[in-house]
Amino acid sequence: MDYGTGNFLSVERACDVVGLRTVVTSDAADVRAADAVILPGVGSFSCAMEALHEHGLVEPLRYAAESGKPLVGICLGLQLLMTESSEFGRHRGLGILEGAVVRFQNLHQGPRTLKVPHTGWNRVFRNPTDVLGAGDAPLSDPWAGSLMAGIQNNTPMYFAHSFFAKPRDPGTVLSFTHYGGQMFCSSIQHGNIFACQFHPERSGPTGLQVYRNLAAALRRPGIPKEETRAFTATSAAL
């Protein structure tokens, strides 16, 4: 799907490094057969949804969500899971998770107006009270049992986006991030669904931990490492 998603390559490379075999595809059958599905994305929400419809991937993605196998959304991929977005008019998303996608507005830090897109390294934290960094880091793993396991609270990750998701259920928010007076959801987890607004494949060794966790989640006893496969639902047209 040529909707400007240029980052499936780096997702693939991150998976390689942690020993996860991936196939880049836009084929519905592949998505249905996958052990896990990764939905990356860069570019506009409406173009992405259009492309997903055109390739008949909307139902397979909803099926993947319901099937219990890991479904991982990255950047635009997180936004696409939501009910709707206000980018360039109102558009319906996959509706896998209830929530809206809205634009950063009126971002200030003192007298300075902050820039959009939100570009660069910003901190992800488990609790809103961790915003000011005043809280002590919990002794135990703040994200144990999730795809963020093993990552320290208040770690910087790499972001590049102008819109952010507002999931209806606050219980699904895995991490928050703060930018210019706006606190927003930087990652979610709901059962088998994990999605992050940042790019874990561009966030250095810390970000690779997310992929490592995914690889670990897919490993089953008796199955050799080389056979775990995750399918990246996008196009190889780029």
Place this chain on the structure above:
Amino acid sequence: MSLSVRIIPRMDIKGPNLVKGIQLEGVRVLGTPEAFARHYYENGADELLFMDVVASLYGRNSLLDIVRRTSREIFVPLTVGGGLRTLDDIREALAAGADKVAINTAAIRRPEFVREAAGRFGSSAVVVSIEAKRRPDGSYEAYTNNGRERTEVDVFDWGQHAAQLGAGEIMITSVDREGTGRGFDIELTRRLAEIVSVPVVACGGAGKAEHVQDVINEGQADAVAVASMLHYGLQPGLDGSTGTNTRWPIGGKGTLTPCSLPELKAWLVKQGINCRYAAAPSQVYSDVQIHCSHSGLRHGELPQRRACV
């Protein structure tokens, strides 16, 4: 502010080599881009920037090979620029592993190209690069071809326009300051940062850590690209190639106080700047420390190897 300022090592590439343009001298080979890129990644680079300084067809294939190899090993954003003229050029660079492309000449000659590129690949993949030269009346004119060709276009008008067309970032290089080690053009950066709604990357002129601090605080840069100051701060023989240099004079009246990337970042943090820095990064060359003083080097003088203060 919770969003850190980005420090981006910039590597100029000619064929298979990492080079540095020296004012009035031409080009000096420093080593291989892959080795430098890997070193910077391991030492906390927030992003990496490869600029093709030759921009020929031969050079392009060489550059894409370097991008392919580098992007297998480094997991931070990689921007590639230099001679990208068409959507196909951009597509190839991204397919080789670049996350963003920097476009200058093609964009200023035909601004719609920015809209087309942003539409096709996403704004966050498109950086418009502007080379600026100050005119006697205090205005700034945009140049192309590494500061050699005039365009008569006003830098601030163009920057604003490029952002409206969909550029995700504007990278601004002062032609007057680049390669001199005399610091960034603060006024240029600040005026641009105040007028455009997208992040601004300051590029060209850093000779010591204070310059980076100034362009962040007074210049309001969101990111800073640094070349010589970091490259010369590395131990010679980094990759065993015979092209590495040990001398630090940079031509003309320029002086340089080379610094390692961790040293630069630690220093910025100490000055109260929000910069992504880990206290004890893995140092590949920790047995040799380069003296990082504020006195600067005189022309031809080699730095003394002492513990860094």
